[in-house]
Amino acid sequence: EAQVTQNPRYLITVTGKKLTVTCSQNMNHEYMSWYRQDPGLGLRQIYYSMNVEVTDKGDVPEGYKVSRKEKRNFPLILESPSPNQTSLYFCASSSSGATEAFFGQGTRLTVV
Amino acid sequence: SQKIEQNSEALNIQEGKTATLTCNYTNYSPAYLQWYRQDPGRGPVFLLLIRENEKEKRKERLKVTFDTTLKQSLFHITASQPADSATYLCALDLDTGNQFYFGTGTSLTVIP
Numbered sequence: 410e411a412q413v414t415q416n417p418r419y420l421i422t423v424t425g426k427k428l429t430v431t432c433s434q435n436m437n438h439e440y441m442s443w444y445r446q447d448p449g450l451g452l453r454q455i456y457y458s459m460n461v462e463v464t465d466k467g468d469v470p471e472g473y474k475v476s477r478k479e480k481r482n483f484p485l486i487l488e489s490p491s492p493n494q495t496s497l498y499f500c501a502s503s504s505s506g507a508t509e510a511f512f513g514q515g516t517r518l519t520v521v
Numbered sequence: 522s523q524k525i526e527q528n529s530e531a532l533n534i535q536e537g538k539t540a541t542l543t544c545n546y547t548n549y550s551p552a553y554l555q556w557y558r559q560d561p562g563r564g565p566v567f568l569l570l571i572r573e574n575e576k577e578k579r580k581e582r583l584k585v586t587f588d589t590t591l592k593q594s595l596f597h598i599t600a601s602q603p604a605d606s607a608t609y610l611c612a613l614d615l616d617t618g619n620q621f622y623f624g625t626g627t628s629l630t631v632i633p
Contacts, residue, residue, distance in 0.1 A: 452565070454620060
């Protein structure tokens with residue numbers, strides 16, 4: 410089954426404690442991206458990757474890092490999480506930027 | 522600044538009627554526009570993509586129009602059903618096919 414898998418689904422952490430949210434896709438897609446979704450603000454793109462070792466900033470990259478060492482994986486790293494990063498995060502993949510995107514199930518992150 | 526507006530946060534219609542959702546944008550020249558459906562607690566699911574040189578796209582009971590002069594897309598669901606109740610999101614690229622912006626969505630409720 411074609412899918413994008415994020416882990417964990419739920420995470421509560423404390424301010425400043427580094428964390429990684431993993432994202433994996435099994436569709437051999439070249440394009441992957443991360444979004445955060447907040448009430449009233451909608452989905453906002455954090456980072457995207459056109460291919461292995463190629464990443465670029467989206468609309469709200471501050472406080473986040475990503476890496477794309479393999480085609481299937483695109484982890485999101487929060488080096489020093491802060492409460493304003495409490496949000497619902499989605500990973501997405503597509504064969505290119507101009508085609509339909511497949512989204513993961515989401516990761517609900519709470520930073521206290 | 523870049524902005525995407527979707528009409529009214531919530532839309533209620535009677536079963537069997539046609540639902541029409543609006544996506545307006547400013548300061549963009551999108552090469553294409555996408556519509557997604559999102560159910561509570563789930564990731565968005567792709568519905569339709571329409572390119573700037575296409576006026577209309579259809580898929581079963583769904584129809585999308587794209588007017589680049591008005592900077593507007595209309596999304597129609599004909600013969601609506603309670604199962605169509607969800608939040609519908611429009612998304613635009615920045616003419617690069619890489620960076621995406623989503624509207625905040627319209628919550629549709631179809632009343633039996």
